[in-house]
Amino acid sequence: MYEFSFHPISQKFTRPVITNHGVWDVRHSIIIRLINQQGKVGWGEISPISWFGSETTQQALDFCHQLPREINEEIIFTIPDELPACQFGFESAQEWLIQQYDFSTQPNLTYSGLLPAGETALQQWQSLWAQGYRTFKCKIGVSDLETEWKVFTSLIQELPNTAKLRLDANGGLSYSESQCWLERCENIQQIEFIEQPLSVDKFAEMQKLSQLYSCPIALDESVANLRQIETCYQQGWRGIFVIKPGIVGSPSQLRKICQKYQIDTVFSSVFETEIGRVSSLQLATELSANHRAVGFGINLFFTSSGENWPQTLWHNC
Numbered sequence: 165m166y167e168f169s170f171h172p173i174s175q176k177f178t179r180p181v182i183t184n185h186g187v188w189d190v191r192h193s194i195i196i197r198l199i200n201q202q203g204k205v206g207w208g209e210i211s212p213i214s215w216f217g218s219e220t221t222q223q224a225l226d227f228c229h230q231l232p233r234e235i236n237e238e239i240i241f242t243i244p245d246e247l248p249a250c251q252f253g254f255e256s257a258q259e260w261l262i263q264q265y266d267f268s269t270q271p272n273l274t275y276s277g278l279l280p281a282g283e284t285a286l287q288q289w290q291s292l293w294a295q296g297y298r299t300f301k302c303k304i305g306v307s308d309l310e311t312e313w314k315v316f317t318s319l320i321q322e323l324p325n326t327a328k329l330r331l332d333a334n335g336g337l338s339y340s341e342s343q344c345w346l347e348r349c350e351n352i353q354q355i356e357f358i359e360q361p362l363s364v365d366k367f368a369e370m371q372k373l374s375q376l377y378s379c380p381i382a383l384d385e386s387v388a389n390l391r392q393i394e395t396c397y398q399q400g401w402r403g404i405f406v407i408k409p410g411i412v413g414s415p416s417q418l419r420k421i422c423q424k425y426q427i428d429t430v431f432s433s434v435f436e437t438e439i440g441r442v443s444s445l446q447l448a449t450e451l452s453a454n455h456r457a458v459g460f461g462i463n464l465f466f467t468s469s470g471e472n473w474p475q476t477l478w479h480n481c
């Protein structure tokens with residue numbers, strides 16, 4: 165049995181995340197705490213992204229409110245699939261009790277840095293490069309193609325050949341715009357992949373594009389949860405799968421799927437706090453089959469874990 169408690173938190177990003185989905189400037193999460201009978205504490209984080217298909221923060225809060233103050237493993241492992249962020253948060257907290265993670269160790273992974281939208285990306289990449297980043301991601305499908313292509317070509321001209329660049333459209337391109345990007349990126353060696361060019365309902369079209377062009381395509385919104393990963397794999401997707409542990413669902417089920425299908429994965433943040441990050445990077449360390457850079461490079465919050473975090477965060481809620 166575990167003593168269960170939770171706190172909703174809201175944190176404003178240092179800069180809004182601008183994508184085809186819109187402008188996102190505040191991250192709403194729920195921090196959960198489990199205390200076992202030996203008095204050990206396990207931390208978990210529920211950070212939904214409803215426009216990726218996960219539950220809403222309100223639905224996650226309603227789920228937490230209806231739980232008793234004492235919960236057991238059966239409750240944790242029977243959280244419905246409609247609540248993937250809750251599955252992640254509760255299972256992570258239970259694993260935390262066993263692993264007793266600490267924040268001081270940065271896992272031995274390669275990180276990708278998310279560049280700001282538009283021209284600002286041209287200033288930002290150098291400071292990230294100086295910090296050791298060699299993989300960058302920028303958003304496309306936000307303004308018109310030619311404007312974005314102009315910024316992109318300036319960026320590519322500046323980036324060293326050893327850099328890798330990911331273009332994330334968040335499903336915001338049309339079929340012809342996707343063809344245009346894929347054609348133009350065909351022989352640009354820095355391009356690692358184009359992420360989710362078309363919307364989730366256009367799987368067949370993305371499958372066709374992946375056969376027509378050599379520039380790799382990564383699915384993100386199309387594989388946001390475990391059921392979607394399974395479906396896309398069964399429908400023949402053998403390209404890249406972007407895995408967002410914070411919203412994909414049960415970590416134990418994710419381990420099974422990654423081991424069963426040996427999929428080409430890129431682990432990606434849901435812009436969580438250090439609590440969700442520690443658990444997500446544990447999964448990335450275990451399951452990153454092709455050692456692709458993980459999309460956890462940038463801290464978009466004003467504060468990050470400091471002394472005695474998250475106790476301080478917990479008591480300040």
Ligand SMILES: O=C(O)CCC(=O)C1=CC=C[C@@H](O)[C@@H]1C(=O)O
Binds near residue numbers: 181433
């Ligand atoms: O994957 C990364 O490099 C960083 C995380 C990231 O880009 C995203 C996180 C959450 C929602 C989206 O705005 C975006 C994405 O689409 O991948």
Ligand SMILES: [Mg+2]
Binds near residue numbers: 332384385
């Ligand atoms: Mg994405």
